[in-house]
Amino acid sequence: MNILGCLIDDEIELSIVAMRDCVSLFNLIDGSRERLGRWLGFVSTTNEPSDVEAFVSSVRQAYALEDSYTFTIRYRGAIAGVISIKVDKVENCGEIGYWLGIDFEGKAIVTRSVNALCEFAFVELGLHRLVINVASSNERSANVAHRSGFVLEGIARGASKVGDTYYDAKVFSRLSTDA
Secondary structure (H helix, E strand, C coil): CCCCCCCCCCCCEECCCCCCHHHHHHHHHHCCCCHHCCCHHHHHHHHHHHHHHHHHHHHHHHCCCCCEEEEEEEECCCEEEEEEEEECCCCCCEEEEEEEHHCCCCHHHHHHHHHHHHHHHHCCCCCCEEEEEEEEEEECHHHHHHHHHCCCEEEEEEEEEEECEEEEEEEEEEEEECC
């Protein structure tokens, strides 16, 4: 998998997030605010395109340090969401996070993107373990983890915060040695 851009199949492409994506990402967040805001704390603080610019700037720095890789998910050419992996070099593991605009749900876009990111993480980065944390009540996201071969390890109590509310999180993992 080329980390500068990857065609997953004839519909989906992952590409390193760039400044040119900021307005499209903001519009996607804004159009999915109610749905995304239930699970993701950053939605309430993303009020204008400059907020996305600050995010893109920070993830580009993390990319340069090889601490994190953040990709836009493009579906049939349109930006549909974001997927990332934060790398812990000491533990040789990574945490995957993702979100998708509401108009793109139900097409297995995230599942296919997670599978591609796992291949990148295990083959290119040589990581041993990947984790996905999902708010306990977010069944759609939990289903992505299951379909992508992740195993439910347990519940992390109060591990997710959105606004002033703490939620339990399901912790899923996948190892490089898993079939």
